[in-house]
Amino acid sequence: MDRTISYLVAVIIDVVVGSSPFLGLSTYDTLAIILLGSAIYSLILTDLSVSLPASLVPFTLLSHSYFFLAISSLSVALSFYLRDKATAFLLALGVSLLVFDLNAGYQVLGFIVLVGVLAYLKVDLRGIVANGIFLLLVASVVAIRQGIDSATVNALSDGAYYSLFFGMLGLVIENSRLPRRFPRIPLLFVPYALVTLGLGIPPEYYWWSESSFVFRANPLSLWVPVIYFPQVNQILGSWPLAHVFVHLPLGVNVYMALLTYISGVGSYLMFKKLGVRQATLFSLVYQVLSPFPHPYLLLGYAILPFTVYLMSLNARKSVKYSAIMLTSVVGSSFPLFPVSAIVMGAFLRRKELPWIGVAIVGANAFWIIPYLVLGGPSLGEISSSLTLALLLPVLVVTAKLEDKVKVLTALVSLAYLVSGLPYSELAYPVAIMSSLLLVSGEGVKKVLAGITIALLLVTAVFQVGSYHALTIPPTIQKISKEVENATLVWWNYSYPLLSPVPFNTSPVVTQGVQYVVNSQGEVLPNPNYAGFPAFFEVILPDNLSRANGTWVPGVYPLLTLNSSHFLWNYKSDGLLVNVSKGVLIKSEIGVQFIAWRIPNNESSLLVSLNGSWISYFGNPILFLGYNVSNLSSVTPINFTALTLWLTNNGQVLLYSKGVHKLPSGYPIPTSGQFSLNFYLEKQGNFTFLTGETIDGGFHPLDINTTLPWNEIDSLGLILPLKNELNLTQIQVSSFVPVNITQNWIYWNSSKQFQVTFYPSTALNGTVYYKSSGSISVEINGVRAENGSSFTKVSNITLISGPGPVNVTALYFTHDKSATYVVGALPINTTYQVKTKQLIGGEELIVSSHLPLNMTIIPIKGIGYKVDGSPFKGLITELSPGTHVIQLFYPGEVFLIPSLYVSILSFVIALLSERVGEGLNEIRRFVGIILDKIES
Numbered sequence: 048m049d050r051t052i053s054y055l056v057a058v059i060i061d062v063v064v065g066s067s068p069f070l071g072l073s074t075y076d077t078l079a080i081i082l083l084g085s086a087i088y089s090l091i092l093t094d095l096s097v098s099l100p101a102s103l104v105p106f107t108l109l110s111h112s113y114f115f116l117a118i119s120s121l122s123v124a125l126s127f128y129l130r131d132k133a134t135a136f137l138l139a140l141g142v143s144l145l146v147f148d149l150n151a152g153y154q155v156l157g158f159i160v161l162v163g164v165l166a167y168l169k170v171d172l173r174g175i176v177a178n179g180i181f182l183l184l185v186a187s188v189v190a191i192r193q194g195i196d197s198a199t200v201n202a203l204s205d206g207a208y209y210s211l212f213f214g215m216l217g218l219v220i221e222n223s224r225l226p227r228r229f230p231r232i233p234l235l236f237v238p239y240a241l242v243t244l245g246l247g248i249p250p251e252y253y254w255w256s257e258s259s260f261v262f263r264a265n266p267l268s269l270w271v272p273v274i275y276f277p278q279v280n281q282i283l284g285s286w287p288l289a290h291v292f293v294h295l296p297l298g299v300n301v302y303m304a305l306l307t308y309i310s311g312v313g314s315y316l317m318f319k320k321l322g323v324r325q326a327t328l329f330s331l332v333y334q335v336l337s338p339f340p341h342p343y344l345l346l347g348y349a350i351l352p353f354t355v356y357l358m359s360l361n362a363r364k365s366v367k368y369s370a371i372m373l374t375s376v377v378g379s380s381f382p383l384f385p386v387s388a389i390v391m392g393a394f395l396r397r398k399e400l401p402w403i404g405v406a407i408v409g410a411n412a413f414w415i416i417p418y419l420v421l422g423g424p425s426l427g428e429i430s431s432s433l434t435l436a437l438l439l440p441v442l443v444v445t446a447k448l449e450d451k452v453k454v455l456t457a458l459v460s461l462a463y464l465v466s467g468l469p470y471s472e473l474a475y476p477v478a479i480m481s482s483l484l485l486v487s488g489e490g491v492k493k494v495l496a497g498i499t500i501a502l503l504l505v506t507a508v509f510q511v512g513s514y515h516a517l518t519i520p521p522t523i524q525k526i527s528k529e530v531e532n533a534t535l536v537w538w539n540y541s542y543p544l545l546s547p548v549p550f551n552t553s554p555v556v557t558q559g560v561q562y563v564v565n566s567q568g569e570v571l572p573n574p575n576y577a578g579f580p581a582f583f584e585v586i587l588p589d590n591l592s593r594a595n596g597t598w599v600p601g602v603y604p605l606l607t608l609n610s611s612h613f614l615w616n617y618k619s620d621g622l623l624v625n626v627s628k629g630v631l632i633k634s635e636i637g638v639q640f641i642a643w644r645i646p647n648n649e650s651s652l653l654v655s656l657n658g659s660w661i662s663y664f665g666n667p668i669l670f671l672g673y674n675v676s677n678l679s680s681v682t683p684i685n686f687t688a689l690t691l692w693l694t695n696n697g698q699v700l701l702y703s704k705g706v707h708k709l710p711s712g713y714p715i716p717t718s719g720q721f722s723l724n725f726y727l728e729k730q731g732n733f734t735f736l737t738g739e740t741i742d743g744g745f746h747p748l749d750i751n752t753t754l755p756w757n758e759i760d761s762l763g764l765i766l767p768l769k770n771e772l773n774l775t776q777i778q779v780s781s782f783v784p785v786n787i788t789q790n791w792i793y794w795n796s797s798k799q800f801q802v803t804f805y806p807s808t809a810l811n812g813t814v815y816y817k818s819s820g821s822i823s824v825e826i827n828g829v830r831a832e833n834g835s836s837f838t839k840v841s842n843i844t845l846i847s848g849p850g851p852v853n854v855t856a857l858y859f860t861h862d863k864s865a866t867y868v869v870g871a872l873p874i875n876t877t878y879q880v881k882t883k884q885l886i887g888g889e890e891l892i893v894s895s896h897l898p899l900n901m902t903i904i905p906i907k908g909i910g911y912k913v914d915g916s917p918f919k920g921l922i923t924e925l926s927p928g929t930h931v932i933q934l935f936y937p938g939e940v941f942l943i944p945s946l947y948v949s950i951l952s953f954v955i956a957l958l959s960e961r962v963g964e965g966l967n968e969i970r971r972f973v974g975i976i977l978d979k980i981e982s
Contacts, residue, residue, distance in 0.1 A: 135165055135174025136181075139214070143182060143206035154205060158213040160238040165217065172217035179210030235327065236311030239335050240304040247516025248299045249340035254544035255289070255299045258527040262293060263547050265884045269417055270936035272535060272548065272579065273555050273906060277424050279942065280414035283373075284380025285346050306349040307337045313352035314480075320359050321395075323487040335507040336479050340514070341472070347381030348476045350374055354388050355480070358395060358403060368956040371403060372410035376949075379411050382423055383473035390477050394456045394484070409952025416945035421938045457481040479503065519545070522568045529570045533561040534579040539710065540564045558582065559904050565749065566710050574747055579904060580934060581891065585876040586898040586924065590864040593872075596806035598787050600794070602653055602780035606645050606762070609776045617642040617675050622766065630774040631661070634766040642675045642763030647756075649781040650729045654762060658774040659720040665767030667693045669725070671734070673758040689734060689754040690765070691725060693717075699736065701754055709753075713739055713746045728784065729756040737784075790871050795851040803844045804868060810840040812861030817870075820852035843868065887942055891932040899925040901932075908937030 142157045165172055186203035193199060254261045264271045266282045278286065288305075292298040311334030318326035333352070338344045354374045360367055371388075378384040385407050392403045408415065460481060464474040486499045523542045530536045535550045537560045543549040550560065559579035563571045587593065608614075613626050621636030632641065645652075656669065672688040692698040695714040715723060724740035736750040762779060766772075785794045785802055794800060813836045816824055824831045825844040831837065837859075845854060856870035865873075878895035893899065902922050903911060911918040912933040913925075 135170050135172055136177050137174075138165065139175040139178035139210055140181070143178065143210065147202055147206070151205070154209055158209045160242065162213045162217040163238055166220060172214060175210050175214030175217060179207045179214055182207035182210060232315060232327070233312065235331070236308050236315075236334055239311070239331075240308035242511070243303040243307050243339050244297060244300045246300065246303070246339070246511075246514060248519070249303075249342075249514075250517040251340055251342055252299045253517055253519060253542060255293060256524070256527060256545050257293050258524075258531055258547050259545050260547050260549055261544060262290060267942065268884070268887065268936070269421065269938055269942065270888075273550060275421065275938075277414075277418060277421065279417065280382055280411065281343075281380045283376050284378065285343060286380070288346075303339045303345065306345050307334060307339060310334050310337045310349040310352065313349060313356065317352040317356040317359075318483075318487070320356055321484065321487075323484070325487065329483050329487060332503050332507075333479060333483060336503055336510075338475060343381040344472055344475065347378040347384040347387065350378030351384070351387055351391065351476045351480065354378065355391050355395065358392055358399070363960060364402075365957050365960045368402065368406045368959070369953060372406050372953060372956060375407045376410050379414070382414075382418065383470060385411055385415075386473050387477050390456060390460065391480060394453055394481055406952065406956055409955075410949055412948035412952065413942070413946040416948070417938060417941045420941050453481065453485055457485045520568075526564055526568060526570055530562050530564070535560045536562045536564060537573075538564045539566050540568055555579075555906065556904055567751065569749065571747075571749055577902075580906070580909075581904065581932060582900075582902040583878060583880065583893065583895075583925075584900045584902075585878065585895065586900055587872070587876075588874070588897075591872060591874065592864070592866045593789065594806050594810060594866050594868045595808075596804055596868075598785070598792070599803050599805065600782060600785045601801045601803070602782045603649075603798075604778060604780045605649070605652075606643065606779040607776070608643065608774075608778070613774075614643075615641050616644045616761070617677050617763070619677070630658075631771065632764070632766065632774060633662075633771040634768055636768070638765060638767050640670075640763055640765045642670075642672060642761045643777070644760060645762050645779050647759045651782050651784065652727045652759070653778075653780040653782045654725045654727070655776070655778040655780070656721070656723045656774070657776045658772055660716075660718050661771040661773060662769055663717045663772075664769045666698075667767065667770050667772075668765040669693055669723075670763050670765060671727070671754070671759045672761040672763055675761040675763065687754070687758050689752050689759075691736075693723075699750065699752065701752055710748075710750050712736070712748060712750075713741055715741055726782065732756060734759065789867075790855070790869070792845075792854045792869055793852065794847075796847065797849055799846070799848055801844050801846040803842055805842050806840065806868075809838075810859050810866055810868075811838045812836065812859035812866065814859055815856065816854065816858075817856040818852060818854040820847060820850055822847045822852055822854065824857075885933070887940070888933060888935040891934070892929065893925060893932065894929045895925070896927050898927055901925050910935040910937075 138161060139158075142161050162172065162175065165175075182203050186200050186207060189197065189203065190200045248255065256262070260271055260276075261278070264276060264278065266286045267279055269275060269277050269279060288302060289298075292302045292305075295301055311330055314333035315326055315330035318329050323329055338348055354371055357367060357371045357374065375385060375388055378388070388407055389400070389404045392400045457478065460474040460477040464471050464478045482499055482503070519542065523545055526540075527545050527547070530546055530548060533548050535555065536546055536548045538546065538549060538551050543551050546564075548561075557573065557575050558577040560573050561576045561579070563573055565571060608630075610626055610629050613624075613630050615624070618624065618641045619639040621634065622639035622641055623631075623633045623635055624641065625631040625633075652671075654669070654671075669691045670688040672686050675686050675688075688701075690700050691712065692700065693715055695717055696711055698711050699709040701709065715721060722740075722742050725736065726738040726740075728735050728737050730751070732755055734752045734754045734756050736748050736752055738748050739746045762777075783794050783796045783800050785792065792802070794802065813834060814824070814826065814831050815833050816822075823846045825846065826835075826837050826840055827842060829837075840859075843857070845852075845857075854869055858865055858867040858870055874897075876897065878893065878897070878899060881892040883890040883892065893901075900922065901924070903918070903920075905921060912931075912935075913923065914930055918932075
């Protein structure tokens with residue numbers, strides 16, 4: 048019987064490791080796993096006093112590799128006939144292959160852990176020395192063909208050196224004995240915890256940065272600005288730990304190592320308390336299966352053994368239940384932890400399960416109730432493994448040996464875990480713990496224990512072997528620093544959770560977004576930003592005002608086409624152009640094009656289209672092309688072209704050298720009249736689309752089209768079948784970029800240039816202006832000097848020669864009042880806004896010595912109070928002084944009563960025995976009185 052089941056163990060292990068080529072592992076990793084698997088189950092079954100025969104397993108059905116079959120068969124034979132010497136040899140060879148391509152630090156750590164574990168288990172360490180000799184021989188053979196300087200020879204030599212050095216060191220210390228009082232058990236769980244220190248940051252931890260909004264948000268809040276972000280269940284779990292370790296150089300790794308170590312120690316206490324004879328071995332297995340890539344599940348996994356340990360205590364109920372409740376709150380950083388704890392309660396303590404379940408749910412009511420009402424966070428997934436699936440038939444065997452409820456718990460949890468169904472990760476800690484507890488008995492169950500442990504350990508090897516760390520680009524950290532003090536940031540890039548102000552999902556008015564991070568990782572200020580969650584604007588005194596209006600920079604026309612002068616350089620045959628009634632253009636056969644040559648000796652181009660759609664179909668395209676001819680085909684375009692798709696999606700693509708999709712522009716009208724302007728600038732050697740004006744509305748952009756600037760010599764339209772439009776004008780101009788603010792206006796032109804201001808209301812008074820660089824001013828077309836007086840001013844034109852100009856003042860005075868067009872106001876207009884986090888919202892403290900206009904951003908569900916009074920309007924005036932604006936996030940009303948339920952649950956648990964004793968005293972007292980009355 049023992050030999051048959053031992054053979055079954057070998058079959059299962061070899062089938063599992065034989066499938067490794069399908070898991071994307073390298074040849075070295077596959078060989079290492081085969082060798083480690085053979086050595087591990089040999090070691091386990093030897094520890095459990097079960098004999099192991101040599102076995103030849105046809106796992107080539109999966110891997111189709113007779114080379115791996117031979118290696119596996121040889122390793123199995125060695126592990127049986129040479130016992131622990133072969134075990135040490137196979138483990139050393141497997142470790143050598145696993146660290147084959149790693150740096151020296153990881154190689155040294157691997158051999159230190161190997162020697163420490165084998166010395167602790169009293170395995171013959173001469174096998175490690177034999178591995179060193181074996182690697183030297185292999186390196187010599189390889190050197191004959193590849194040369195002494197081969198990378199493979201160097202790697203094999205390193206492995207031989209470490210094997211010989213640490214093998215000899217192990218032989219020296221293997222007969223040494225530690226002092227009796229030396230803490231062996233706590234040290235036993237250190238090696239694997241140290242391994243996690245060198246694994247790097249798992250992808251699921253990419254938000255781990257002190258600037259991340261995850262660390263800045265109030266742990267009791269269900270909201271960050273605009274976005275519902277439930278993390279209230281982390282208040283005693285991962286949130287405090289993260290805040291401690293985030294400031295350390297290896298914060299993530301220390302966090303993983305600590306929790307991995309805690310899971311080992313906690314499981315040892317649990318197995319020991321439950322009377323498992325191989326508690327050390329089982330707790331090591333539980334530790335190495337720690338889900339280290341999963342930030343929340345790892346904490347729950349580490350805390351679950353302590354909770355189960357507390358369930359098994361025969362202590363006072365008030366102390367016992369309170370402790371269980373506290374550990375459940377800590378572990379509930381993984382939201383499904385209460386379910387795992389209650390299931391394990393059903394596995395072990397069914398009589399007390401109702402009270403344990405009520406206690407756990409009551410303790411976690413402060414986050415369970417809001418989650419039930421508003422919804423919870425999304426959770427990661429634990430990738431199931433073939434080895435876990437193979438545990439199912441093993442556990443079925445235990446049905447005749449063990450309590451049916453325990454068997455059912457283990458089977459259902461394991462089946463649910465490998466099913467891939469929603470929330471399957473909740474079954475991970477339950478499946479591992481219940482499986483280990485189920486096979487920890489005597490007799491035949493020793494063999495089942497060996498099979499189970501071997502399969503689980505191979506799962507752990509796959510977990511580590513297939514792990515790939517995340518590398519966060521330095522540019523992301525730079526972006527986080529740039530937007531650190533912002534309000535809202537729109538991310539069109541990766542890693543938004545690293546920002547202290549992510550904003551990608553919820554709709555909000557654009558005036559509330561301070562920065563835009565584009566797809567190239569550039570931080571662009573939003574010119575329309577006014578503030579969030581409220582806009583404030585100083586109300587100026589009656590004798591002082593700011594002029595509103597529009598600035599229009601001048602342009603230099605390079606090409607103008609209209610009905611009186613409409614000629615083309617290139618046109619495909621299937622395009623109808625009729626200039627008798629305006630300029631009608633219609634595609635009659637498939638996709639057609641029309642193009643014009645344009646000069647390209649400028650550093651900027653403004654392309655303007657004006658007209659109306661008669662028929663709009665498909666995706667019409669405006670293109671800037673190079674090397675266009677009448678012989679050019681359209682599908683595919685065989686000339687270089689930057690294409691701006693005239694659609695309501697605003698897509699921009701680059702044809703030539705393949706198709707390269709660029710960030711989208713802005714929607715355009717696809718029916719009726721339209722007016723479109725596209726601003727293109729030369730930056731370096733490339734063409735940048737810096738903005739669009741659509742029907743008079745300007746939209747800033749900063750898109751590198753990657754089209755070389757010198758590859759623009761033509762402008763054209765590409766029209767799919769049935770498209771028809773009436774063009775009133777096409778114009779190509781050169782423009783000078785102008786930086787316009789309230790306090791100054793700057794430009795730098797290579798020739799004479801002008802910019803005109805059109806006020807929204809007519810201005811009157813005496814004009815004054817000041818600038819660096821020579822300018823002249825015309826008002827209503829009349830030359831104006833400083834001190835000139837004008838009435839009904841409708842336009843102001845600033846004219847300069849070549850060179851940089853910075854206009855710092857332009858204003859009118861009239862009857863002791865002044866109207867500023869440009870320039871700093873002669874009074875202090877600053878105000879202060881301090882933000883304070885509240886439970887369930889935030890508070891703005893606004894101070895100003897001038898009255899303020901306040902506009903609240905309308906966000907659905909958020910409540911407002913101004914100076915303690917409810918505020919439902921969007922606009923109000925704040926008098927000079929200090930005012931308090933409070934924002935209350937939706938759903939936070941559930942938090943306070945839920946927190947009250949949790950506190951009340953702890954109070955009831957602590958007082959339960961006292962209350963019970965009091966009720967018993969009352970019952971006894973009433974019984975005595977009734978007895979006296981009857982007598």
